[in-house]
Amino acid sequence: MNINPNKYFCSIEAFFTRIAKGKGVPHINPVVDLGNAISLKYTLPMGAHDLGKSSEDICIRLARPDDTFLAFGGEKDETLMCHKVTQKTTDSRHNSVMIDA
Template sequence: MKFIVAKEVFENLDNVCFGIVVAKGINNKENIGATQLLKDSIELIETKFKDKNVKEVEDMVYYREAFLKLGINPNKFKSSIEAITTRVAKKKGFPNINPVVDIGNAVSLKYLVPLGAHDIDSAEEDICLRFSKEGDTFLPFGENELELLGEDELIYSVGNKVKTRRWIWRQSEQGKITEESKNIFFPIDGFKDKNYDNVINARDELAEILKKNFNCEIKVGFVDINNTEFEF
């Protein structure tokens, strides 16, 4: 199986890059201190963003500008990292979901990068980042009615099933991480000319935490305009 980024993505966002972590053999039912990791990141954000407007912080502006290039209104559709940071900065807290998701959210907040998580076993085909076409469908969290997409929306997909809409806005019910998830693909989205170090540091720390806590098989990678695929 591969993660493939379509060449059209780089034509629109030439410096976009992706840190990749693939973890296999996870037991996501264990209590492994993920709660504390998330708590620490929440406290960090509450302090760091005190008296600041989240959307004006440079780390968020990178994604807002990219959304505008893609024709996405960043005020109506916040990137996942802006949405979670805004919530936490307002001291609204953030729920514990399961160990893997909590760890992902903790690392995402610490490095201020969007970090996705997709169940590999639910993917019948390669995971792709591409622009949508007629016939693509999306199942929102907690829903049972599919949404039909129009053309030219940047999406994470498996076949015609959309895993994440509007690039890094919202993930699907299909392929979400549950306590039963064992094999997981984590993409970390960023920009080589803006927050490359954060992408790489988030990737490496996520890999280290997963290996330490789950004793699972780990593979890391990097995708950019010069290397558009990653096999796992």
């Protein structure tokens, strides 16, 4: 993809930067709006998935020793530390890190 991850903020950073610049919170739909309100109140990233549009199951769990993650703009798999909260679809080879702490 050849994208510089330092040039683009993650979603929660972009969201708070938008608020700090006085651009307000856009209305998307009631579920996204609720997630945005919770993100603002608790400084906590929130996300939602439309499970009706996914043909795969989504699993949220602690990472396992053999789990890998492909960073945005990355070319090489990274191994996840076992305490990371991750989400994965049933057919996906990679995980998405949900809490990077």
